[in-house]
């Protein structure tokens with residue numbers, strides 16, 4: 001599901017993620033890629049436009065939370081916008097009415113309508129303890145009524161006995177009576193499909209709807225048909241009052257265009273996703289989980305949500321081990337900076353770290369606040385992997401580049417290098433003194 005879209009977006013965010021600071025250009029560049037990814041996923045153009053505009057505006061205007069990077073915050077904004085685009089909350093079936101509550105299933109032939117009818121019946125029976133009956137009103141396709149009967153036997157749900165020669169409205173009337181007599185909770189009417197949206201189909205559907213007064217009218221569409229599925233939904237909703245969409249074959253849908261555009265274009269919620277041929281391969285459609293699946297970054301999203309002071313214990317231990325061996329490169333400094341943010345910024349850190357006391361005093365003197373931590377993080381983020389390990393590789397030209405890349409000045413880069421030197425020196429002294437016992441505890 002959504003594999004190709006997921007891969008594309010993953011790539012965009014990986015490039016943003018490591019950054020300590022994001023410029024407007026970064027955001028706009030990333031959004032250009034998001035736009036292409038969504039268009040390639042066959043999402044409707046107006047939906048893509050609205051989405052990208054929203055996200056861009058939010059991402060550029062935001063203030064940076066402590067303990068997450070701006071890149072991570074962009075992931076969260078995109079996640080929220082996706083959830084919104086998918087319909088916000090989960091749209092549940094509304095079955096609150098005097099039984100038998102009728103669910104009318106409509107759709108084109110081959111969309112998976114009959115299979116979905118049986119899947120939902122099974123779900124209602126097993127998960128909601130409902131007594132369900134199914135009736136096929138499809139008198140056009142010879143084997144249609146037979147097919148529903150077989151499926152009914154497989155899922156253990158009663159089907160209305162077949163009487164050859166009856167018309168759809170007659171079958172519906174008979175089904176309602178039978179359902180009442182047998183104290184059925186939910187009656188599912190599987191209407192006839194057609195190859196195309198045509199007037200005869202619409203008229204029949206309206207007639208059945210008029211006499212059965214369904215609480216839910218669910219349109220079944222095939223996710224693999226992309227924007228066609230959305231167009232079909234538009235045509236149907238002009239004729240009957242659809243209460244929801246069942247999107248089938250999501251299991252094979254790597255692009256996701258129908259799922260992503262459906263709500264925004266038609267205003268109708270997707271209530272179920274078909275995820276395979278088996279009769280239990282159906283899921284209620286949860287926008288949050290789907291967005292999570294598309295982005296594959298649930299970890300970051302929840303982290304930003306908490307934005308809480310959590311120290312990454314593992315990193316801290318690794319760092320302590322390296323420090324007591326006298327090793328301290330830019331990567332270590334970065335870990336340290338992030339921990340400082342997590343621990344409550346500069347103020348909370350006074351005197352805890354060898355070398356830091358002096359650096360902190362210098363910072364305070366020059367009026368630096370906690371934003372400086374993010375800026376330093378960004379400077380390190382703009383260095384190459386080699387430079388982070390060996391900062392002495394940075395020549396004048398590279399310093400200019402790094403400053404530009406991180407949205408800072410060369411003097412900021414120099415200050416950071418100086419601070420690193422002092423800290424590295426302090427680490428060496430610690431090693432000479434035989435290591436710092438309990439240094440790890442400082443971070444743990």
Ligand code: GDP
Pocket residue numbers: 107108109110111112113114115116193247248249250251252273274275276277281
């Ligand atoms: P109808 O003509 O709309 O009633 O379509 P059917 O219910 O007969 O389904 C047509 C085919 O699609 C069958 O082979 C189903 O097994 C298959 N199908 C239905 N839903 C799904 C789904 O969610 N995933 C997959 N992979 N196949 C499905």
